[in-house]
Amino acid sequence: MSDLTDLIQQISDLAVVRGKVTLASGREADYYVDMRRVTLDGVASPLVGRVMNDLVADLDFDAVGGLTLGADPVATAMLHARAAAGGRLDAFVVRKEAKAHGLQRRIEGTEVAGRRVLVVEDTSTTGGSALTAVEAVREAGGIVVAVAVVVDRATGAAETVEREGLEYRYAVGLTDLGL
Numbered sequence: 001m002s003d004l005t006d007l008i009q010q011i012s013d014l015a016v017v018r019g020k021v022t023l024a025s026g027r028e029a030d031y032y033v034d035m036r037r038v039t040l041d042g043v044a045s046p047l048v049g050r051v052m053n054d055l056v057a058d059l060d061f062d063a064v065g066g067l068t069l070g071a072d073p074v075a076t077a078m079l080h081a082r083a084a085a086g087g088r089l090d091a092f093v094v095r096k097e098a099k100a101h102g103l104q105r106r107i108e109g110t111e112v113a114g115r116r117v118l119v120v121e122d123t124s125t126t127g128g129s130a131l132t133a134v135e136a137v138r139e140a141g142g143i144v145v146a147v148a149v150v151v152d153r154a155t156g157a158a159e160t161v162e163r164e165g166l167e168y169r170y171a172v173g174l175t176d177l178g179l
């Protein structure tokens with residue numbers, strides 16, 4: 001079995017919840033993909049790291065991150081997978097609001113100014129969260145090379161990200177999950 005096949009199985013087993021839910025965007029949906037159950041699982045997280053690194057292997061970037069909280073374990077899984085393969089990838093976290101005390105930073109972790117970075121998400125519906133991260137990185141002087149998500153819900157995120165002139169990639173789609 002490939003990492004991708006294993007990851008799809010893990011997402012189906014751990015994360016897919018059928019039933020009426022209200023999403024971050026306020027939209028109603030018939031299912032929810034609780035990716036935190038996957039990205040924070042001891043078996044599934046390494047799969048996330050390897051699958052996501054494979055997905056973007058042809059892109060040139062050396063830092064990865066996105067809007068907290070969903071993006072955080074995706075970025076660190078990629079960091080650890082890259083390190084396990086003998087490489088290096090730094091990670092950052094975009095806060096929903098800048099911290100009011102301490103160094104008052106909106107982006108925590110590695111410095112993004114002047115660097116080529118990948119913005120990630122655990123799952124995307126409207127793409128709004130991913131775009132918030134893109135805007136924060138650009139404001140801090142980073143160069144976003146693309147947006148990559150683990151699960152795409154096929155509800156407009158690709159189009160929203162592409163309208164910003166950015167490539168949008170995803171590892172797992174609805175048909176992979178039988179949704």
Ligand SMILES: O=P(O)(O)OC[C@H]1O[C@H](OP(=O)(O)OP(=O)(O)O)[C@H](O)[C@@H]1O
Binds near residue numbers: 024121123126128129
């Ligand atoms: O494409 P979008 O319409 O923006 O929706 C997707 C976002 O929703 C979820 O996070 P949520 O907003 O629930 O917050 P959390 O990561 O803090 O749990 C998910 O992790 C994405 O970040």
Ligand SMILES: O=C(O)c1cc(=O)[nH]c(=O)[nH]1
Binds near residue numbers: 123125126
């Ligand atoms: O749009 C969302 O809020 C959302 C959808 C989903 O399937 N999973 C999730 O964590 N958030």
